[in-house]
Every structure is written in C-alpha cells, then in structure tokens.
Amino acid sequence: MDERYTFALRKIALLGGMDEYIAVSSRELGETLEMSQQSASKRILELLELRLIVRDLGARKQRIKLTAAGVDELKKEYNEYRRLFELTDHISLHGVVKDGMGEGQYYIDQEGYRKQFEEKLGFKPYPGTLNISVDKEDVGKLDVIKSTAGIYINGFTMGGRTFGDVIAYKAKIKNVDCAIVVPARSHYVDIIEVICKYHLRRTFSLNTDDRIDVKVSL
Amino acid sequence: MDERYTFALRKIALLGGMDEYIAVSSRELGETLEMSQQSASKRILELLELRLIVRDLGARKQRIKLTAAGVDELKKEYNEYRRLFELTDHISLHGVVKDGMGEGQYYIDQEGYRKQFEEKLGFKPYPGTLNISVDKEDVGKLDVIKSTAGIYINGFTMGGRTFGDVIAYKAKIKNVDCAIVVPARSHYVDIIEVICKYHLRRTFSLNTDDRIDVKVSL
DNA sequence: ATTACTAGTAGACGAGTAA
DNA sequence: TTTACTCGTCTACTAGTAA
Numbered sequence: 001m002d003e004r005y006t007f008a009l010r011k012i013a014l015l016g017g018m019d020e021y022i023a024v025s026s027r028e029l030g031e032t033l034e035m036s037q038q039s040a041s042k043r044i045l046e047l048l049e050l051r052l053i054v055r056d057l058g059a060r061k062q063r064i065k066l067t068a069a070g071v072d073e074l075k076k077e078y079n080e081y082r083r084l085f086e087l088t089d090h091i092s093l094h095g096v097v098k099d100g101m102g103e104g105q106y107y108i109d110q111e112g113y114r115k116q117f118e119e120k121l122g123f124k125p126y127p128g129t130l131n132i133s134v135d136k137e138d139v140g141k142l143d144v145i146k147s148t149a150g151i152y153i154n155g156f157t158m159g160g161r162t163f164g165d166v167i168a169y170k171a172k173i174k175n176v177d178c179a180i181v182v183p184a185r186s187h188y189v190d191i192i193e194v195i196c197k198y199h200l201r202r203t204f205s206l207n208t209d210d211r212i213d214v215k216v217s218l
Numbered sequence: 219m220d221e222r223y224t225f226a227l228r229k230i231a232l233l234g235g236m237d238e239y240i241a242v243s244s245r246e247l248g249e250t251l252e253m254s255q256q257s258a259s260k261r262i263l264e265l266l267e268l269r270l271i272v273r274d275l276g277a278r279k280q281r282i283k284l285t286a287a288g289v290d291e292l293k294k295e296y297n298e299y300r301r302l303f304e305l306t307d308h309i310s311l312h313g314v315v316k317d318g319m320g321e322g323q324y325y326i327d328q329e330g331y332r333k334q335f336e337e338k339l340g341f342k343p344y345p346g347t348l349n350i351s352v353d354k355e356d357v358g359k360l361d362v363i364k365s366t367a368g369i370y371i372n373g374f375t376m377g378g379r380t381f382g383d384v385i386a387y388k389a390k391i392k393n394v395d396c397a398i399v400v401p402a403r404s405h406y407v408d409i410i411e412v413i414c415k416y417h418l419r420r421t422f423s424l425n426t427d428d429r430i431d432v433k434v435s436l
Numbered sequence: 437a438t439t440a441c442t443a444g445t446a447g448a449c450g451a452g453t454a455a
Numbered sequence: 456t457t458t459a460c461t462c463g464t465c466t467a468c469t470a471g472t473a474a
Contacts, residue, residue, distance in 0.1 A: 003225040004448095013302050026458065036450050041459055060457065078303055081296040084231050085358060092355060094312065094431070137304060211431070213312070222467095244439065254469050259440055278438065 006077055008033055008043050009052055009070050018071060021056055021063040082144055090172075091141050093180075093192065093214045095134040097206050104129030104193055112156035112163060117195065120151050121168060121179050129181070129193035130200040132212060139190050145169055146182070148218050153181075171216040173200065180216060224295055226251055226261050227270060227288050236289060239274055239281040293361065300362050308390075309359050311398075311410065311432045313352040315424045322347030322411055330374035330381060335413065338369050339386060339397050347399070347411035348418040350430060357408050363387055364400065366436055371399075389434040391418065398434060 011032050016022045030040035044064065047053045052070035056063040066074075105128040107113060117125050134142065150167040157163070165184035171194070172178065178196035182189060194200060194214060206212065229250050234240045248258035262282065265271045270288035274281040284292075323346040325331060335343050352360065368385040375381070383402035389412070390396065396414035400407060412418060412432060424430065 003221050007221040010298060010302075014298060018302060025456090038451080038459075039449055042449085045459080057458080062458075074299070074302065078299040080228060080232060081292070081299055084228075084236060084292065085296050086355065088355065092312070092353070094310065135310070137306065137310060140303065213429070243437085245437095255438095256440075256470080257468055260467085263440080275439080280439075 021065045023061045023063050090215045095132040097210045098131040098133045100131040116153045123197040125195040126199045239283045241279045308433045313350040315428045316349040316351045318349040334371045341415040343413040344417045
C-alpha cells in the first residue's frame with residue numbers, strides 16, 4: 001500500500017469521510033493534500049479504482065466516503081502507532097464490575113481448565129470469576145492484547161460437552177496478581193473475566209457497578 | 219511534512235529506532251520501505267538534513283535513531299489517528315490526586331481569571347484547584363485534548379506581575395461538572411489542575427494519592 | 437560488505453482546457 | 456462552478472558504479 005493513498009485516506013477521514021458521505025471538491029481535497037486540483041482528482045480516481053472509497057458524483061459536487069477496506073487500511077496504520085506509543089509493558093483496562101451469571105464458577109471448577117491454570121499461571125484460582133464491563137473507549141485495547149501471545153489454555157471434552165480453548169493474560173488489580181481470560185476464538189467482547197487466587201469481590205469490597213482498573217501485562 | 223518522510227520515520231521507529239540507535243543498512247531500509255538501496259540511502263540523507271534522525275556512521279554499518287523532532291512528527295500523526303478512532307465525545311484521563319502547593323488558590327482568586335471562568339464556564343469556581351497527576355500512559359491524551367479548541371481564558375497583568383493565557387476544557391468527575399485548566403503556552407505537563415464549583419476534595423472525600431478519573435468533553 | 441555518487445528514465449504532477 | 460482529459464515538465468526513482 002502506497003503511503004500516498006493512506007495519506008489521502010487519512011485526510012478524507014479527518015474531514016469526516018469515515019462515517020458518512022462528505023462533499024469535498026477536488027479543489028478542496030487538493031488544498032488539504034497540498035496538491036493541485038488535477039492531482040487530487042486523479043488521486044480520487046485511484047482510490048476509487050482500489051475500492052478504498054466510494055463516490056456519489058452529483059451534479060454540483062461529488063460526495064465521497066471511505067469503504068470498509070479503506071477504514072481497514074487506516075486501522076492497520078493506527079495499530080502501528082499504538083505499538084509505538086501505547087505499549088509499554090502493560091495495558092490498563094478501565095471498566096465497571098458486573099454480575100456474572102455464576103457460569104464463571106462452573107468453568108473454573110472444571111478440572112480440565114483448573115489444572116492448566118495452576119500450572120501455567122502459578123496460582124490456584126478461586127472458584128469464580130470477576131466480570132468487568134470494559135469502558136467503550138477501552139474495548140479497542142482488547143484487540144491489541146489479543147494480538148500478543150498470552151497463555152494458551154487448551155480446551156477439552158467432558159461428558160460429551162466441549163470446552164473451548166481459552167487464552168489467559170497475566171494482569172494485576174491494585175498490585176494483586178490475577179489474569180484475564182478470553183475465549184481463543186472470540187469475536188467482539190466487552191466483558192472480561194478475571195480469575196485470581198483470592199475472591200476479588202470480597203478482597204476489594206467490590207459492589208456491582210463499582211469502577212475498577214485492570215493492568216494487563218504484555 | 220511530506221508523507222514520504224513520516225512513512226520512513228514510522229518504519230524506522232517500528233524497527234526500534236525511537237528509543238535507541240539501531241543498525242540498519244540502506245539495503246535493509248530499502249526492503250522495508252519497498253524501494254531500492256539507493257533510494258533508501260537518499261531518504262536517510264534527507265531525514266538527516268531535516269534533523270529528523272541522527273546517524274552514527276560506523277565502518278561496517280550505520281546506526282540511526284530518531285531525534286525528538288522525528289518522534290514529534292510521528293506523535294502528530296498518531297494524534298490524528300486517535301482523533302479518528304478513539305475520540306467519541308470525551309477523553310478519560312486517569313490519575314492520582316496530588317497535593318498542590320496552594321498556588322492553585324492564588325491563581326483562581328485573581329479577579330482577572332475569576333471573572334472569565336464564571337462567564338465562559340458557567341460556574342463560580344471554588345477557590346483552589348484539585349491537582350491530578352495523570353498516569354504516564356494517559357499523558358499523551360493531553361496532546362489530543364490540546365489539539366482541540368477549548369475555552370480560551372486571556373491572561374492579564376496585575377501589579378506588575380504577568381498572568382499568562384490559559385485554556386480550560388470542560389470536564390466531569392463522576393458526573394459533577396468541572397474543568398481542567400492548562401497554560402496556553404505549555405510544554406509537557408503531567409499534572410492537571412481541575413477547577414469546580416465545589417470543593418472536590420471534600421465532596422468526594424479524596425485523599426492524596428487516591429485514584430481518580432476525569433472525563434474531558436470534546 | 438557497506439554508503440552514495442552520476443546518469444538515465446519512468447511516472448507523478450500541474451497547466452491548459454473541454455464538458 | 457464542477458470533474459477530469461491531454462500533454463509537457465520536472466522530479467523521484469533505479470541502475471551502474473566508485474570509494
């Protein structure tokens with residue numbers, strides 16, 4: 001991907017073209033890209049050809065918008081910047097305590113997981129998980145966390161029931177060692193489950209909807 | 219700034235050249251930039267000329283590193299991406315309560331600031347500021363906040379003493395309206411001052427080093 | 437191996453202009 | 456006003472090669 005294209009995409013996005021169609025003449029785009037109207041017009045044609053933008057060529061003024069592919073290009077570059085500026089040795093997730101349905105305990109208690117947690121994490125988890133609803137603005141950080149290695153916990157079958165692979169990431173809540181656990185094959189999640197040697201709710205006197213921070217190690 | 223340069227800077231940074239000197243031959247750089255050895259060599263000379271990188275030209279292999287100016291260029295672009303992907307209608311700053319030296323009160327009490335606060339923010343600030351040491355990982359967000367408009371508070375001279383321009387940004391702490399205040403011509407800061415109608419320390423029973431979140435509106 | 441010069445060239449750009 | 460064609464220029468690139 002030529003940086004000329006991502007540059008143009010970024011500037012179009014900054015003009016608002018990521019969410020909806022925006023009216024931008026080739027002259028205007030030329031100004032923001034610091035090039036002539038002719039070159040900007042050509043750039044638009046190139047981006048259209050690459051299917052990075054779509055256009056609604058009205059009578060007076062064209063309206064353009066990034067396609068999903070165009071947004072993906074920008075996300076790719078954004079993630080490069082995150083690697084440069086955000087990742088130190090941990091990522092902080094902010095959120096609020098939520099009620100689990102008790103299914104956390106059911107999973108943790110499974111011998112197939114339990115043994116691996118002890119072996120690979122170095123602590124015997126308290127039976128039950130602390131559920132945290134991650135702030136909307138921090139949900140993207142989960143992608144970054146998932147792009148790192150983590151500790152692979154193999155799934156198993158037990159009495160005809162299948163328990164999938166999960167990945168654990170070592171973490172801390174106020175200096176207490178714990179781990180967040182996510183399904184290996186998971187889509188979008190905004191609730192994380194935290195396991196710990198201690199009963200976290202009791203240890204920190206947490207109530208539902210209390211704010212809490214989790215520092216995930218990388 | 220030509221996107222060709224920031225592209226090269228970003229790739230060098232991803233190779234580790236943001237923190238320390240890295241050994242990269244012009245051939246290698248050419249590979250990562252998808253260009254010839256000759257062009258990569260030229261690009262390096264250009265970046266050197268612009269003082270965006272520095273070089274230690276050893277006998278066998280050159281070692282290069284981004285300068286502060288080079289890192290700033292990347293930060294600028296990073297902030298553009300943050301605006302695209304992170305910013306909804308607010309930015310959350312996380313940090314801990316710190317002791318001010320009482321100078322907050324001294325400034326707030328100045329009639330020159332006081333009147334403008336009341337007029338432009340819509341509340342009469344409690345005399346005194348809450349100082350918050352922003353988490354290291356959130357300090358970068360201050361740049362993003364500063365890149366937005368904010369509410370300009372003009373400086374003034376009073377008894378031979380000059381009080382500089384400051385910028386206020388409306389914010390909330392746990393749903394209580396407040397504002398963060400930063401000097402208009404400020405360098406790097408990691409402590410923010412919060413003003414509010416109420417005495418925040420008392421209202422929220424805050425002690426020094428307590429964790430706290432501030433939601434800055436955009 | 438390196439880095440980086442010179443020379444030649446492909447292509448990106450802008451001016452002029454049509455629709 | 457728009458968008459976008461053709462065409463001439465100029466520049467950013469690569470190949471060849473020196474040090």
